[in-house]
Amino acid sequence: KAGVTQTPRYLIKTRGQQVTLSCSPISGHRSVSWYQQTPGQGLQFLFEYFSETQRNKGNFPGRFSGRQFSNSRSEMNVSTLELGDSALYLCASSPMTGVRDEKLFFGSGTQLSVL
Amino acid sequence: AQSVTQLGSHVSVSEGALVLLRCNYSSSVPPYLFWYVQYPNQGLQLLLKYTTGATLVKGINGFEAEFKKSETSFHLTKPSAHMSDAAEYFCAVGDNQGGKLIFGQGTELSVKP
Numbered sequence: 309k310a311g312v313t314q315t316p317r318y319l320i321k322t323r324g325q326q327v328t329l330s331c332s333p334i335s336g337h338r339s340v341s342w343y344q345q346t347p348g349q350g351l352q353f354l355f356e357y358f359s360e361t362q363r364n365k366g367n368f369p370g371r372f373s374g375r376q377f378s379n380s381r382s383e384m385n386v387s388t389l390e391l392g393d394s395a396l397y398l399c400a401s402s403p404m405t406g407v408r409d410e411k412l413f414f415g416s417g418t419q420l421s422v423l
Numbered sequence: 424a425q426s427v428t429q430l431g432s433h434v435s436v437s438e439g440a441l442v443l444l445r446c447n448y449s450s451s452v453p454p455y456l457f458w459y460v461q462y463p464n465q466g467l468q469l470l471l472k473y474t475t476g477a478t479l480v481k482g483i484n485g486f487e488a489e490f491k492k493s494e495t496s497f498h499l500t501k502p503s504a505h506m507s508d509a510a511e512y513f514c515a516v517g518d519n520q521g522g523k524l525i526f527g528q529g530t531e532l533s534v535k536p
Contacts (some may be wrong), residue, residue: 339522411469416465
């Protein structure tokens with residue numbers, strides 16, 4: 309069974325641009341969540357989608373948005389990029405939502421650099 | 424609110440020595456706790472998790488962790504470090520409503536030959 313796939317692996321953008329990151333979950337997994345990883349802030353939760361609906365959202369500005377498609381694939385978008393948005397963006401999938409002890413399966417991430 | 428604190432951002436051990444990575448949590452409800460490992464240029468991989476029941480949890484690659492409610496701790500140990508254990512380790516607590524993990528800041532483990 310294929311793992312969680314994130315594309316692209318690396319991205320370089322300039323301030324003010326927008327970017328879209330893609331995540332394909334493990335087959336059969338319906339929950340997709342996104343995390344931002346930076347050296348200073350560590351791993352921070354962005355949002356979770358289940359059955360095309362946002363179920364949970366972290367404390368990020370509205371420039372960060374996401375969506376999920378009927379095949380469970382998810383995209384996240386960041387508009388008006390800032391230097392501080394440079395980070396590794398990790399996607400994780402799981403079969404269900406709302407399960408506190410659910411194991412998350414992580415992709416390798418998209419490394420975004422904002423110049 | 425739930426939170427996790429990992430004591431020590433860097434830990435260095437010799438090959439064959441005991442590995443001890445510390446994690447303390449704060450939770451208003453019985454916690455579900457996790458340890459994840461991240462190898463360079465990779466995503467996170469689950470090592471082990473504690474839900475309910477036995478307080479000593481065994482994971483993959485010889486790691487184990489003990490849940491101590493009185494100390495609000497969930498420290499990760501391995502009796503004998505291997506070079507391949509060099510990675511970053513994250514302790515996390517499951518959110519009250521599920522669907523979200525709250526991570527500690529991570530501990531980078533170095534293993535010296």
